[in-house]
Amino acid sequence: MIICLLLFALLIIILGYGVLLFLPVSSRQPALALSFALGGGLITFQLFVARFYLHLNLGYWSLYLIIAEAIALFVWHFYRRSLVWPAFWSRPNNLLDSILTGALFLAGGLSLLRVFARPLIDYDALGVWSRRVQILYYHQSDLFNSASSVFWSMLAKPNYPWHLSLLAWLQTQVTGQFSISLINFLPWCYYLGLISTVYALVKEKLSRSWSLFLALLIATMPLVFQHSYSFYADLPLAFYLGASLLVWRRWLVNLNKADLCLAAALAGFALTVKSEAIFFVGPFVALTLLWLWKQSLLKAQARSLALLGPGLLWLIWLALQHLGVSNVAAGLGWHPEVLSKIRDAFFVAQSWQLWWYLVLVMLVLTWRNLINDKLFIFSATWFILSFGCFLILYCFTETYLYALDDTAFSRNLLLFLPLSASLLSDALSSWFNKS
Amino acid sequence: MLSQLAQRTFFNINIFTPEYLFGTYPATVVLALLFVSLIVATYFIGLDLKHKNTLLTIFMMVSAPFLWAFFFQLSSTLPADLKASSAPTDENLRDSFCQMDKTQNLGGIYCAMGHFLIEVTDLVPADAPTKLLFDPSLSNYSNHYLYGRLNLVNDINQAKYLVIFSPRRNWSLSESGNFSLDQDGRMQDYGRWKQVATYHPQILILERL
Missing domain, CATH: 3.40.50 (Rossmann fold)
Structure with a gap:
């Protein structure tokens, strides 16, 4: 079974890497994580179009199609002599790096053990995400049978995207079974992806030791670890946002069109993971357009944002079904009582250990240098705009109830980990470089 | 500390509730104060905080209790997790529900x-x-x-x-x-x-x- 799971992950990575090879070498790191993000996004985009737009029954043909695509891409690169094997691993160069790398591997291994040892019992994972996989696996035709009790619009949160469930369905095709244990393998892959992305984000500015250490802090956050073996969409979304942020920050510096294309595609895939992505993709588009305008590159590069397409196609489908992205009950009001809950979620709860304190203290210590750092200003603005959206949501709508009962807000903070890691790396970098 | 990592609960997917040191002080707040104190102390002692290893050492010192608690708690469930990883899924499902029930006093x-x-x-x-x-x-x-x-x-x-x-x-x-x-x-x-x-x-x- 483990071999089947590895083959499944490999299929996603190979397909994604086949696409990644079209980009310049400088845009390809971290190759495994970016390949997984691209591969997963491309696969579920196709499955979504086939099932929801074309009303085709998904089956083994879908799996064969994806395998054929991966082979075709590799044949293409082989004949174009552009097939380059990525460097996935480099030896740690001192004892500290070795220890930190070992600790990261240990955290990943312990999480994998829990994938197999702890079957899914989390309420929303069962009711929303895994339920969809079951229906796709057992009675797919019922999904579009309005007389059926599992008709898509009768399911819990019908306006939530299908990326995670479609990819898990593909896993069932590779493993040949639906299992409430094996289904947690996918979150584990995203966990590794998130760690790699954070490592790469920090590595752009800091030493390897710092990058490994901050990646270890993220990997051992209790809430992140819990999500690494729980079939929820928050961790996958954090991964897609992190991957998009990583490439977008590169683009802010080099203005390479390929990087913008990749960042936009990853942001587009983020929209197909969970509705909350809209709070991040909106600011992403606005800030990108602003930077293009300032650099007089609007005409030359704005079209790259068309690669948000996969996400837009999901939004169009929602609109065609007369559904919005919001699950918020009607009614506006001012709910200041959530503010103390928000403070506690950041700074008192055990979910993030010391992370937000480290970020805050370093920002306070370095803000004078950071206000001249373009990369920091753009990343911080993205953070503020996205967080502002959540703040408005929790302070002024009925969603405040989910902050009061600790069922959603803390989980939402998971999505801010890559952004906060980039801010922390900017702060630390400016701290060390200050004269 | 971090015993929640060893248990199964309803709420851990949403939040890890605060752990308290000396009865009433949240562990995160205590260690954050330690972090700030170490930075201030380093400044007065005259150590070069700009040296990358000084700050990294402080970061590691204040994170060490949490990292230790993380791996300690996971090691405490390691034998059970190893056994469960080769057990039938149904058996693990039943045990998970019973654990959750017991941890949260749900009455069985x-x-x-x-x-x-x-x-x-x-x-x-x-x-x-x-x-x-x-x-x-x-x-x-x-x-x-x-x-x-x-x-x-x-x-x-x-x-x-x-x-x-x-x-x-x-x-x-x-x-x-x-x-x-x-x-x-x-x-x-x-x-x-x-x-x-x-x-x-x-x-x-x-x-x-």
Whole structure:
């Protein structure tokens, strides 16, 4: 079974890497994580179009199609002599790096053990995400049978995207079974992806030791670890946002069109993971357009944002079904009582250990240098705009109830980990470089 | 510290509640104060905070208790996790529900449901039309775990089997086997049934006569 799971992950990575090879070498790191993000996004985009737009029954043909695509891409690169094997691993160069790398591997291994040892019992994972996989696996035709009790619009949160469930369905095709244990393998892959992305984000500015250490802090956050073996969409979304942020920050510096294309595609895939992505993709588009305008590159590069397409196609489908992205009950009001809950979620709860304190203290210590750092200003603005959206949501709508009962807000903070890691790396970098 | 990592709970997917040191002080706040104190102390001692290893050492020192707690707690569940990783999924599912029930003092209802969900599949034929009657708070679990394993139907009238796990008891079964269910405040009769298995007056499996 483990071999089947590895083959499944490999299929996603190979397909994604086949696409990644079209980009310049400088845009390809971290190759495994970016390949997984691209591969997963491309696969579920196709499955979504086939099932929801074309009303085709998904089956083994879908799996064969994806395998054929991966082979075709590799044949293409082989004949174009552009097939380059990525460097996935480099030896740690001192004892500290070795220890930190070992600790990261240990955290990943312990999480994998829990994938197999702890079957899914989390309420929303069962009711929303895994339920969809079951229906796709057992009675797919019922999904579009309005007389059926599992008709898509009768399911819990019908306006939530299908990326995670479609990819898990593909896993069932590779493993040949639906299992409430094996289904947690996918979150584990995203966990590794998130760690790699954070490592790469920090590595752009800091030493390897710092990058490994901050990646270890993220990997051992209790809430992140819990999500690494729980079939929820928050961790996958954090991964897609992190991957998009990583490439977008590169683009802010080099203005390479390929990087913008990749960042936009990853942001587009983020929209197909969970509705909350809209709070991040909106600011992403606005800030990108602003930077293009300032650099007089609007005409030359704005079209790259068309690669948000996969996400837009999901939004169009929602609109065609007369559904919005919001699950918020009607009614506006001012709910200041959530503010103390928000403070506690950041700074008192055990979910993030010391992370937000480290970020805050370093920002306070370095803000004078950071206000001249373009990369920091753009990343911080993205953070503020996205967080502002959540703040408005929790302070002024009925969603405040989910902050009061600790069922959603803390989980939402998971999505801010890559952004906060980039801010922390900017702060630390400016701290060390200050004269 | 971090004992929540060793347990199964409902809420850990949303939040890890604060852990307290010396009774009342949240561990995160205590170590954050230590972090700030170390930075201030380093400044006064005259150590070069700009040197990358000085700050990294401080970061590591204040994070060490959490990293230690993380790996310590996971190592405490390692033998159980290793054993469970090779055990049948159904067995792990039952144990998970029982653990969660015990940790959160839920009165045994989830533990009982875990056992029941597994036994039902042995007693009810997979292809027989079956209606589940679980309390609303539990139906999410029953619908998920029995979907694909039983032929579930929505309408009792179409069902050959009735699987009941309903401590709320909005139904009644007469001695002669007549089953009636509360529908909007009115008891509606659904014909005669025989008991296939009874675990508890509110946990039973019926077959239509």
